[in-house]
């Protein structure tokens with residue numbers, strides 16, 4: 630078990646905090662965080678300079694296959710516990726208006742949203758935290774029953790952007806202003822701008838924006854004229870059929886997949902689906918970089934688990950052939966394939 634010593638800055642506490650997460654040392658982690666508060670570090674800084682970067686590191690360790698899902702779950706549970714301990718330091722009687730904080734439908738990354746919720750609370754807003762995966766209809770019905778000055782919506786995965794847009798539109802129809810954030814909107818929030826919604830990089834920036842109603846409501850409308858080509862809707866409609874055919878294609882071209890265990894088959898089907906979901910999201914916001922960034926990430930994650938980039942290449946080629954009459958989708962697939970490390974442009978392109 631890690632011994633928590635009192636340190637005076639989040640940066641100095643960080644290595645010990647990571648050790649606490651790795652050692653499942655719940656008490657040690659809480660003691661480190663509350664020790665910082667006791668040393669005069671503002672609660673907001675503990676959340677953003679200790680808990681948040683530690684969680685990002687947890688993700689990197691998972692991506693590199695150094696940590697399994699169980700280690701990630703333990704670490705996230707401990708971080709949630711730490712956030713709850715820090716939350717106890719917020720003003721019990723905030724005077725600001727009510728902000729509803731929620732995750733997009735299908736979005737299970739509740740902790741990033743919780744960090745934002747606590748920062749807003751620390752800044753004096755009344756906050757109602759709805760947590761993970763809130764279906765649009767339920768958010769609307771909640772907003773009908775409870776007054777809210779604004780809604781803060783979180784999205785960690787770009788593949789949820791089409792759902793995000795539905796939720797944003799639902800709030801806008803009720804004339805409740807929305808601020809969005811999270812990795813899902815791109816590091817610079819570029820996909821939020823495409824969806825015509827205010828974006829903030831973190832809790833403090835969101836608090837500043839919420840304090841300025843004009844800025845919150847300013848902004849250009851969604852820019853989605855490209856959806857008229859129906860590629861997005863067509864791809865969503867063909868999702869099941871495309872996964873089935875990609876699986877059959879893999880079995881033919883990569884014989885080892887025929888001997889996959891049920892668990893390996895499950896995760897292959899998930900990956901085949903993720904490829905289509907990220908492709909659909911890229912079509913939705915008309916930005917191929919959303920898809921190519923995902924392919925780079927997928928290749929790295931699968932590579933650390935012994936799956937060669939060529940397997941991803943096989944599927945990208947299959948989807949590009951199947952979607953030859955979807956020019957935007959085929960273009961993104963081709964870009965993704967060209968960026969693959971081992972199969973690069975020296976062999977024939979996916980549409981050939």
Ligand code: B12
Nearest residue numbers: 681684685688736737738739740741781783810811831835
């Ligand atoms: C914990 C975790 C989970 C947990 C979440 C539990 C929970 N209670 O939150 C569980 C197990 C559910 C999970 C599941 C998955 N996860 Co996950 N997860 C993480 C992890 C390790 C930490 C999340 C976290 O707490 N981040 C800490 C916060 C602080 O980071 P942040 O998102 O950058 O937030 C800051 C800003 O973006 C901003 N912000 C965030 N939200 C909002 C909202 C508003 C309104 C505003 C203004 C600002 C704002 O403020 C925050 C503070 O500064 C991340 C790694 C990471 N880098 O985040 C992966 C990560 C996000 N997950 C990832 C993946 C792939 C998945 C899965 C698809 C895995 C799988 N195969 O099943 C599923 C998808 C589930 C789903 N449909 O949502 C990938 C995403 C990669 C990608 N290409 O998009 C990541 C990046 C891991 C990695 N390095 O590869 N995950």
